[in-house]
Amino acid sequence: MIDFLPLFQPLNQALIDFLKQLNEKDWQRATVCKDWTVKDIAAHLLDTSIRRLSLGRDEYQHLQQEFSTYEELLAHINNINKEWVAASKRLSPNILIELISKYQDDLIAYFETLDPFDMALFPVTWAGKSHSENWFDIAREYSERWLHQQQIRFAFNNQELLEPKFYSPYLEIIMEALPYTYQKINAEIGKSVAVEIVGPAGKRWTIKKDKRFWVFDEAHKQADALIYIDQQIAWLLFSKGIHAEEAGQFYQIHGERHLALPVLKMLTVMA
Known part of the structure; x- marks a missing residue:
């Protein structure tokens, strides 16, 4: 914490x-x-x-x-x-x-x-x-x-x-929305999704499907779906400042695309 x-x-x-x-x-x-x-x-x-x-x-x-x-x-x-x-x-x-x-x-x-x-x-x-x-x-x-x-x-x-001293803490807290974003996404138990914010302030967060919920996975094993998002656009994407359709050049998806796409709809403000 x-x-x-x-x-x-x-x-x-x-x-x-x-x-x-x-x-x-x-x-x-x-x-x-x-x-x-x-x-x-x-x-x-x-x-x-x-x-x-x-x-x-x-x-x-x-x-x-x-x-x-x-x-x-x-x-x-x-x-x-x-x-x-x-x-x-x-x-x-x-x-x-x-x-x-x-x-x-x-x-x-x-x-x-x-x-x-x-x-x-x-x-x-x-x-x-x-x-x-x-x-x-x-x-x-x-x-x-x-x-x-x-x-x-x-x-x-x-x-x-x-700068990391300001932006990294912001990213840490908004990523708490990641498991909730996936609450209605069906997947086999053990499936995992990783989000990596690319830039000096970023890092990788991984969630996995357990019996009932999606939870954070600190082991960071190879994920079934991985999405890279440029830190320049991450804050805009997660606060409705830009639509996912407009941000295509700022992210890349590897692995199971359908599992990664919900990340682009994550919302970290009341809206």
Whole structure:
């Protein structure tokens, strides 16, 4: 288990340093997030810190709502995201930077008070969990903050977050979605699938079929299906930033192709 808490401060500081360099036009630059500018994503990062502190640290919930389906929950989240981004258009970039800096630091301080093995406020649903321990939820938070900052940097072709110290932990946590991605894929017991992210930050992950589930296989024996994915495109592929059909030149499949193809549909965000 990676201790993600020490990773937040360098990631957060990298965000503040980058945002401080932007000019007025830069803040309005389009991003890979449909309909969201650089400023919109920055505002969303502020929102996630404040919402999390309100719900977790302060135990405050504006509305008590229950959702009967995942689709209802997703629609609710998308709606409140949209509302916040719209309201934040009134804020200056300087105000945004000041607030992001304060509340992302407050969020780290809150996370540091949590027992890593207690039940988290939210499950990591994209990994197939109905309940999660705090360490996993905190790791998921790192993955989301990495992703949104990378979406901002991608608009400027900035590669800093693809350095192993930032990107490798992100890849480690999102690959927790791999067994869940295969939960409905039928295969003989013992069949295995390997995913190798190619680049300085990458490595190989292998899952195998046991009697009931797909599970990680640390032995990394020769897999029945192996897919290589360029690290430049992996984060986009697994966050709906690019369709598999558009990414053909960035991956290669060896072995049983039908077993490898589900990897391209793995999703590591709520979407």
